[in-house]
Amino acid sequence: MKKKIALLLLIVLVFTLLAGCSKKDSSGNDSGEKTVQTVKKQYLTFAAPPASSALYPYWVSVGKAISTTYPEFQITVSESQGAVDIAKRIRSGEVIVGNCVSSTDYENYHGVGVFDGDPNEDLRILWYYETTPEQFVVSKTSGVNTVYDLNGKKFNPGGTGTSAASITFSILEFLGVSPDYFEAGQADAADAYANRQIIGTVKLGPINDSYVMQLIASQPANLINFSDEDIEKIIKEFPYLIPVTIPAGTYQGVDYDVKTIATIQGAQTTTKLTQEDGYKMIKAMWEEGKEIWQSAYTIGAQNNILELSLRSSVPLHAGTVQYLKEQGYDVPASLIPPEYKE
Structure with a gap:
C-alpha cells in the first residue's frame, strides 16, 4: 500500500513539473507571451548656436532626425553663446554633443588660443556639415x-x-x-x-x-x-x-x-560617447534622417558632410571612423582615435 501511495505521489509530482515547464519557453518567458526587448532611453542635450543663427534650424532638425531613427535617443536642443561656450559645456559634461567650429576645435584639442595651456585630448569630431x-x-x-x-x-x-x-x-x-x-x-x-x-x-x-x-x-x-x-x-x-x-x-x-x-562648422563630442552611439548618430543623420535636416537647412542641403568631415584637424569620433570606412572612405591615420575598434 505504501508503495502505491509513493508511486501515485511521484506521478503527480512529474505532471506538476511538466505543466510548469509547458508554460515557459526556453528563455523562461510565458509561452503565451512575446519576448519584449526594452531599450534604455538616453536623455541627451545637444548645444546649438544662438537661435538667431542660420545654423540653429540645422541642429533642431538633426536632433529630430536622430531621435526619429533611433527612439532610444531623447534629444533636447539648447541654444548657446557660440563655439567657445559650447566647447566649455562639452568639457564639463553638461552636454554630450554640440556645434563646433574648426578653429575653436584646434585650439580646444591642442590647448592654444583661448584654451592656452589646457588641452582637451578627449575632444572628438562627429562630423562637419558646413563651410x-x-x-x-x-x-x-x-x-x-x-x-x-x-x-x-x-x-x-x-x-x-x-x-x-x-x-x-x-x-x-x-x-x-x-x-x-x-x-x-x-x-x-x-x-x-x-x-x-x-x-x-x-x-x-x-x-x-x-x-x-x-x-x-x-x-x-x-x-x-x-x-x-x-x-x-x-x-x-x-x-x-x-x-x-x-x-x-x-x-x-x-x-x-x-x-x-x-x-568648418560641425558636431563635437568626447570619448564619453560610445563608438556604437556615435555610429548610430552619423548614420541617422546621413541616411534615414537626411531629408529631415535637408528640408530645414536648405542652404547646406547638398553639402557632402562625409567629405567635409575628413578635413578635420583633430581626431574624429570612433563611430564616425567606423561609418566612413563602411562607406568606402580612406580615413587618414591622424584622424583615427586610439579607442577606435574595427
Whole structure:
C-alpha cells in the first residue's frame, strides 16, 4: 500500500513539473507571451548656436532626425553663446554633443588660443556639415582693394568674442596688417558701418549670409579678394582653415569671384560617447534622417558632410571612423582615435 501511495505521489509530482515547464519557453518567458526587448532611453542635450543663427534650424532638425531613427535617443536642443561656450559645456559634461567650429576645435584639442595651456585630448569630431567663409566687407568708397589696404583704417574685426574676430586678429597679425580696430558686437558694427564710422567689418558665416546682405543694403560694398599666395601661407600657418571661393554675383554689386579662407562648422563630442552611439548618430543623420535636416537647412542641403568631415584637424569620433570606412572612405591615420575598434 505504501508503495502505491509513493508511486501515485511521484506521478503527480512529474505532471506538476511538466505543466510548469509547458508554460515557459526556453528563455523562461510565458509561452503565451512575446519576448519584449526594452531599450534604455538616453536623455541627451545637444548645444546649438544662438537661435538667431542660420545654423540653429540645422541642429533642431538633426536632433529630430536622430531621435526619429533611433527612439532610444531623447534629444533636447539648447541654444548657446557660440563655439567657445559650447566647447566649455562639452568639457564639463553638461552636454554630450554640440556645434563646433574648426578653429575653436584646434585650439580646444591642442590647448592654444583661448584654451592656452589646457588641452582637451578627449575632444572628438562627429562630423562637419558646413563651410563658413571669413567675409571681409568694405565700403566701395573706402579705397580698400586688398587686405593690405586695411592698414590704419577704422575696421571692425568681427563681433566681439566671436570666432570671426579671433581669426581676423590672427591672420592679419600674421600678414603684418594693422587696422585701427573698432571692437564691437555685430549689431553695433553694422550701425557703425551704415553711419560710415568704419569702412568695413568681417562676418564668418555661410555663403549668402543675411548679415552681409544687411551691410550691403545700408551701403554698397566690396568683398576683399585674397591672393592665392596669401591663402597658401595662411592655411599652412593655421591648419584649421580651408580655401573657399564665393561665386561672383552672390551679393549685390560683387560681380567677381572672391577668394578667401573659411572655417568648418560641425558636431563635437568626447570619448564619453560610445563608438556604437556615435555610429548610430552619423548614420541617422546621413541616411534615414537626411531629408529631415535637408528640408530645414536648405542652404547646406547638398553639402557632402562625409567629405567635409575628413578635413578635420583633430581626431574624429570612433563611430564616425567606423561609418566612413563602411562607406568606402580612406580615413587618414591622424584622424583615427586610439579607442577606435574595427
